[in-house]
Amino acid sequence: MVWDIVLQNVSMQFGEKQVLKEISLRIEKGEIFGLLGPSGAGKTTLIKILTGQAARTAGSACLWGRDCGQLGSDVYRKIGMMLDNTGLYERLSCYDNLKLFAKIYGISMEKAEEGLRAVGLWQDRKQTVEKLSKGMRGRLALVRAVMHEPQLLFLDEPTSGLDPATSVWIHKLIKEQQRRGTTVFLTTHNMEEAEKLCSHVALLSDGNIVEYGMPEEICRRYDRERQIRILLRNGERVLVRNDGTLAETLKGYMADGTIETIHSLEPDLETVFLRLTGKEWN
Numbered sequence: 001m002v003w004d005i006v007l008q009n010v011s012m013q014f015g016e017k018q019v020l021k022e023i024s025l026r027i028e029k030g031e032i033f034g035l036l037g038p039s040g041a042g043k044t045t046l047i048k049i050l051t052g053q054a055a056r057t058a059g060s061a062c063l064w065g066r067d068c069g070q071l072g073s074d075v076y077r078k079i080g081m082m083l084d085n086t087g088l089y090e091r092l093s094c095y096d097n098l099k100l101f102a103k104i105y106g107i108s109m110e111k112a113e114e115g116l117r118a119v120g121l122w123q124d125r126k127q128t129v130e131k132l133s134k135g136m137r138g139r140l141a142l143v144r145a146v147m148h149e150p151q152l153l154f155l156d157e158p159t160s161g162l163d164p165a166t167s168v169w170i171h172k173l174i175k176e177q178q179r180r181g182t183t184v185f186l187t188t189h190n191m192e193e194a195e196k197l198c199s200h201v202a203l204l205s206d207g208n209i210v211e212y213g214m215p216e217e218i219c220r221r222y223d224r225e226r227q228i229r230i231l232l233r234n235g236e237r238v239l240v241r242n243d244g245t246l247a248e249t250l251k252g253y254m255a256d257g258t259i260e261t262i263h264s265l266e267p268d269l270e271t272v273f274l275r276l277t278g279k280e281w282n
Contacts (some may be wrong), residue, residue: 001031004152004183010059011043012207019045020205021057027200032184034173034194034215037204037267043187044084046204047154051081051184061276063152068110077105080182081149082141082158088129094140098147105148116145119169135166142173146182153177155186159193191269201269205277219266222275231261242270 005027012020023080027033035043039076048054049061061068066075088097116122119139129137142217145153155174155222159167174197178184182195188194194201195215203211203218211218231237 002046002277003027004029004064005033005185006060006062006065007046007050008060010046010049010072011057012042012049012054019282020049020056020175023203023207023209024059025209025212027183027185029183030178031199032178032180032186034201035185035187036189036191036201037187041204043204044099044156044205047081047083047156047185047187050156051079056079058133067104068162072212073135077148077215078151080145080148081156082145083156084160088137090130091118091128093126093128094121094132097129097140098144098190099188101144101147107148111147111149112143112220114145116140119143119173133163138162139169143171146173149180149182151182152183153184155184157188159188159190168192195267203269203273203276205273210276211272215269217267218272222272223266226260230259232258234258234259 002269005025007023007025010020010023011018022178023046023134025033035046037043045054049056050063050068050069053067062095063071063075063079065074089100091102094116095112098116102109102112115121116125119142121139121143124132129140132140132207142155142158145155153174158170158174162170165272171193174186183199185193186198198215200213201218202209213221236278
């Protein structure tokens with residue numbers, strides 16, 4: 001197994017406040033990994049450590065075996081970033097923003113033009129960034145982050161505050177990046193987004209990882225009620241324990257042909273987080 005990111009007991013302290021506490025993670029090449037937690041949990045700080053923007057207080061953090069505190073230009077050329085501060089130049093047009101970054105990376109503008117068309121911004125390519133909506137800025141920032149075909153993509157709350165249609169655009173592009181072999185490190189407090197995109201997630205609370213695994217496995221792990229919901233054709237909803245009595249109950253309904261749908265009722269990731277921490281998600 002190939003690990004693009006390896007963290008071992010990483011801690012971060014600002015003055016008397018410890019923001020991250022002995023974080024250990026391994027992120028496999030080509031996966032979409034989600035770091036989930038409410039605002040202020042330490043998600044952005046961890047990305048800054050991984051990208052060499054902040055020096056950790058303790059522990060080790062490596063990208064492709066290279067210490068994150070000693071990354072060179074050869075490594076940065078393989079990284080794409082879409083952080084909370086988009087880094088776009090307000091007075092330049094969409095096209096000119098991408099043209100500038102194309103020159104920095106030494107790549108053809110063809111990739112930028114393809115990206116603008118892919119996210120529906122080609123008609124607005126001459127518009128200055130300061131006149132774009134938040135959703136349009138988000139799409140442009142993502143194009144900028146992937147136009148040089150990075151091997152590792154950091155996305156910090158990429159759909160925060162965006163409308164559903166723009167979020168769908170961005171989810172599509174993220175999946176396309178994974179299909180071409182890019183490893184994606186995603187931070188979000190959108191649980192539905194994580195369940196759609198991520199192969200593995202870590203739940204972060206007050207600088208601690210309180211749970212890790214595949215989203216569906218985590219939800220099943222905390223399914224204490226073990227209930228099945230049956231919707232009957234007459235509109236009635238029936239809750240049944242998923243135990244030895246379930247088979248007989250289902251047999252009766254199926255014999256009568258009255259079942260419309262059947263769903264298991266595992267908790268979602270937000271519910272799991274609340275159980276583990278006693279804190280509301282925000």
